[in-house]
Amino acid sequence: MALRNLSKLKIHKFGIRQFSKEANLVSVAVNDKTGVATLNLQRPPVNSLNLEILSEISSTLTDLEKNKTRGLILTSKNEGIFSAGLDIMEMYKPDVERMKKFWTTLQDTWIKLYSCSFPSVALINGHAPAGGCLLALSCEYRVMFKNCTIGLNETQLGIVAPQWFISSMRNVIGQRQTESALTQGRMFKTEEALSIGMIDEVVENNEEGVARAAAFLKRFERIPPMARAMTKKYIRKETIENMVKNREEDLKNFVTYGTQPAVQEYLGAYLQSLKKKSKA
Numbered sequence: 656m657a658l659r660n661l662s663k664l665k666i667h668k669f670g671i672r673q674f675s676k677e678a679n680l681v682s683v684a685v686n687d688k689t690g691v692a693t694l695n696l697q698r699p700p701v702n703s704l705n706l707e708i709l710s711e712i713s714s715t716l717t718d719l720e721k722n723k724t725r726g727l728i729l730t731s732k733n734e735g736i737f738s739a740g741l742d743i744m745e746m747y748k749p750d751v752e753r754m755k756k757f758w759t760t761l762q763d764t765w766i767k768l769y770s771c772s773f774p775s776v777a778l779i780n781g782h783a784p785a786g787g788c789l790l791a792l793s794c795e796y797r798v799m800f801k802n803c804t805i806g807l808n809e810t811q812l813g814i815v816a817p818q819w820f821i822s823s824m825r826n827v828i829g830q831r832q833t834e835s836a837l838t839q840g841r842m843f844k845t846e847e848a849l850s851i852g853m854i855d856e857v858v859e860n861n862e863e864g865v866a867r868a869a870a871f872l873k874r875f876e877r878i879p880p881m882a883r884a885m886t887k888k889y890i891r892k893e894t895i896e897n898m899v900k901n902r903e904e905d906l907k908n909f910v911t912y913g914t915q916p917a918v919q920e921y922l923g924a925y926l927q928s929l930k931k932k933s934k935a
């Protein structure tokens with residue numbers, strides 16, 4: 656059932672309106688009482704972000720905005736993995752036209768998530784490297800399971816995190832921590848991420864995670880939505896404008912840089928190491 660027809664959605668007995676997109680790489684449930692939408696990433700095995708799942712996230716965010724959702728919980732159906740980040744297959748030996756579409760869709764998705772008017776929480780119920788970390792950092796609050804890892808590890812792969820990835824992290828943990836984390840491509844364990852403020856709360860399980868995410872969203876119940884949304888807009892304005900102003904150049908950089916033989920070599924070796932690990 657299309658999210659656009661929210662008003663026609665069947666209300667299930669627990670007051671949760673369920674709908675899913677045709678391709679089912681994401682699913683969304685809207686709580687009828689609170690108006691909070693839970694967006695689940697569900698691209699097995701590791702929710703790596705390819706063109707198709709990014710397109711679904713992006714169009715879902717548009718629909719949530721249109722339908723004036725009261726809040727978003729972004730999480731994963733594959734417990735244990737929030738998202739493995741960008742699908743390396745979109746960058747390794749790429750078809751350049753698809754590669755451009757992929758990056759443009761990632762840019763669109765980030766703009767929509769980073770600038771959404773409604774409050775957003777990432778319920779990080781698994782590992783969140785690179786692009787997975789970017790999605791989480793773009794939300795306003797982060798609740799994370801124990802024994803997981805999060806970070807922008809691009810340098811370890813021989814690639815460079817774009818400016819807007821860096822800004823997304825800097826806006827959460829500050830310049831000093833970001834420089835140290837990114838130059839090392841460091842992945843943080845849950846407790847370490849909490850200690851530097853990359854995440855806000857640690858939870859034991861999904862039930863507690865959902866409750867903590869809902870508690871954050873409830874803080875806005877008595878705040879006029881327009882005042883809240885405008886304040887967020889002002890605070891995030893510069894970061895978004897910088898990205899939008901440079902998005903053509905960013906796309907060009909991605910294609911030029913990503914197709915360099917040395918980068919392709921790194922990506923190929925990294926893919927092999929992931930595959931070896933999964934076969935060991």
Ligand SMILES: CCCCC/C=C\C/C=C\CC/C=C/CC(=O)SCCNC(=O)CCNC(=O)[C@H](O)C(C)(C)COP(=O)(O)OP(=O)(O)OC[C@H]1O[C@@H](n2cnc3c(N)ncnc32)[C@H](O)[C@@H]1OP(=O)(O)O
Nearest residue numbers: 703739740741742743782784785786815908909929930933
């Ligand atoms: C000079 C100017 C510069 C300007 C700069 C401009 C542009 C910059 C250019 C590029 C920037 C690009 C930015 C990229 C950001 C990214 O997101 S890159 C992706 C980074 N992701 C990772 O490093 C995560 C890798 N994965 C893992 O660490 C683990 O898989 C996991 C997530 C911790 C899960 O572990 P688990 O043990 O459960 O699963 P497996 O490892 O066994 O994996 C299962 C299966 O999935 C495959 N896979 C895993 N991750 C990815 C991925 N990201 N993409 C594609 N495929 C992935 C893995 O290979 C296994 O496959 P199988 O063997 O076929 O089953």
